[in-house]
Amino acid sequence: MEPAIFEERQEQIHRKGQQPFEMACNKESLAGAVSQRACVFCGSRVVLYPIADALHLVHGPIGCAAYTWDIRGALSSGPELHRLSFSTDLQEKDVIFGGETKLYQALTELIDRHHPQAAFVYSTCIVGIIGDDLEGVCRKVSREKGIPVLPVQSEGFKGNKRAGYNAACQAMFRLVGTGDTAGISPKSLNILGDFNLAGEIWIIRDYFQRMGLEVVANITGDGRVDDLRRAHGAALNVVQCSGATMDLAIMMKEIYGTPYIRVSYFGVEDMAESLYSVARFFNDPEMLHRTRELVREELSLLQPQLQVYQRVLSGKKAAIYVGGAFKAFSLVKAFRLLGMKVVLVGSQTGTPEDYQELHDITDEGTIIVDDSNPLELSAFLKEQDVDIFVGGVKERPIAYKLGVGFCDHNHERKEALEGFIGMLNFAREVHNTVMSPIWQFMPRRRGKSISKGVSG
């Protein structure tokens, strides 16, 4: 069948092996397309929200706060202030006369009641249009209350999620450098770009600690304001994810000279390589030794269990559509480890370099897409007859309507997918959905024999 595709989108879709690789991306979405993308505010909110002892106040009409109220399972080991929803709930008269007074009152009341370590104030579309002086109000409240009150310039219309990541990093960067770095070990780092979904950052912290490293700040999963303030005292920034916190790492390098390396905690290869690259950075033979021991230990636990899944999953076909491309790299490798074939891979916000890398690591015939839409995705899923689709909340029902297995690799994951243990969880989750007997009832599988999965 011929997938329904906008002519203008031809350059954002590529089949590997057909022609020289070139991908038009980082474009504004076509007006009228049912894109799966979101806005600037959304990008800022997902990055900053896990900072659990900060106040997060959304300055705008109620929707922006309502739709982002605790929808992402970013776990905290302590405070839970971030899981409440605070909004200035702008009304028509505020839009006409300005919302600054309301913002001031709301901030004052909240800070007096909750005594947060800092406050983030998110700007929304309407605030950008009516021109409230967010900066001015924040400065005033900060002076009066003696805590950092940080404007987040996240007006929705200013771009897509990437612009929101940048706004979040700008806000966080104001905190960095304001804390005391005394006593921080020279063998220390900050974890950037992990949001502690399903407790993942706790797994990663444990690895680093076993290597003999001090973790100064979690940015931002299970994050704390005071840690961010002294983050510049760490010797290294390790940055995961496609760019959510990359801008912060770059700014810290420029101003504080903190070097950074990019890592991924997803999949065995990338996880091990991430730890090794950190050990290599510190150039400490003992640490390197400890890291080898750690990896050996984890792998010896993991491999026998993984083999069970590899046997049944080998040859199955997977499709990937995620927010950031960096996650897609690891997913491609992880599926390869399971013996599976990735036939479609795409992202909402990949850069030209991201797509080049995807092109390099995928097999011939793999379809690569940027900023796709449901019609395209469903057409490719059918055409490629995939066994599993990996995506987020809006992709799940599309997979299920087609009768295809699904794994949420986004906000709604319930199992930790990072680390060595995460690879096992991932394999189990992929197995459980791909091998589920329910697919025998699906029209596309009717009359075909169903192989049995691993029980238990």
Next chain:
Amino acid sequence: MLLRHTPNEIKERSALTINPAKTCQPIGAMYAALGIHKCLPHSHGSQGCYAYHRSTLTRHYKEPVMAATSAFTEGASVFGGQANLLQSINNIFSVYEPDVIAVHTTCLSETIGDDIPQIIAKARDEGKIPAGKYVIHANTPSYVGTHVTGFANMVKGMVDYFAEANGHKEQWINIIPGYVEPCDMEEIKRLTKELGVPSIMFPDTSEVLNGPQTGKFHMFPAGGVTTADLMRTGAAVGTVALGRLASGPAARALDTKCKVPCEILDLPIGLKATDIFIDTLRQIAGVTVPDAINLERGRLLDVITDMHQYFYGRKVALAGDPDQLISLTQFLVDLDMWPIHIVTGTPGKKFETRIKEITRESPYPVNVRAGGDMFLLHQWIRNERVDLMLGNTYMKYIARDEDIPLVRYGFPILDRIGHSYFPTVGYRGGLRLLEKILDALLDRKDRDAPEESFELVM
């Protein structure tokens, strides 16, 4: 204790909403528009708005939710969104081929002052709207009203754009079902059919957001009211609108535009409200109530009788939308339960007056607030405990912290299924509500009973 931050002492807040019991207009408009057959809702604003609406509706219905966006950028926000909307209309009709594009505005496009009817007219003049296809709109600024208002505005938009009078009255009646679940709309249709009343229902999200697994992805599922039927609404003998806030404006618009008289009723949730709904249909259509419906009513009454001892004197807290809360509160009072804390995020003094009227014989002081939030509700509960709560998924924080049983009801429900399949309207719906309430109360009784009084028969 997730809500450990909630103090018992209540202070009036004017600048701040905490844990909202509402959301913004556009999502209501999007939901309503999905109830037109082959309609693509279109959000005239930033990409984020429609991404959030689609995600929230998807989490609630576990179905693909299709909509498009004008994808505003900085340029559009300065120079207006006309170019974006024109391009959108063109792209949508050429690629997705819907029958209708239902445009709703956002805070952004309202504030910069885009004139949607003018843009639609321009699109038509430029030949961007194919013959037999339609672009309709509703103004839904997020800083006015709530999702309920947005729903009402889009339903009224259907009347404004489609309804046509043909000079005489036909035999059918219009039913505007209100901001209810797809299965509720289905149930209202079934009851109407059972009564033998020919009808047109709009909007109708059944088989759009509670569709079957077919192995196919349909951009436009089978359900929804057709444009042809929407046009015929102007010739109906009358309109029965359910839910004053959600359906009233459309019903009145039909009366004004096409002289179709209307009856605006409470949502048919519970015994009394369903009685009134059935009786109104009977009178307008001049039919008699068939045995089948009497049987359903009798069963509901039977269960109420059988189990009434467990309802007596139970205190209840509710949060949700005004139309639902009015009928629910009435139903609970009829069962001899006592709703004492009632919050809706949607403003409106009439709601407060109505709830006070329904609960006027309550032995307890009744707290009611239109334009309140769940923080306030929690404070009320901490000051006067209840035995049961009814509300959406976000009530589970209060339920957990205060250890109070919760029956999930309303929007959004993000952690359970059933709401889109099993109706709560009509007599059967009442039966399901009773079952859920009883399950919650009796499970709690079983859990808390000391061993010696842990009873087998209840």
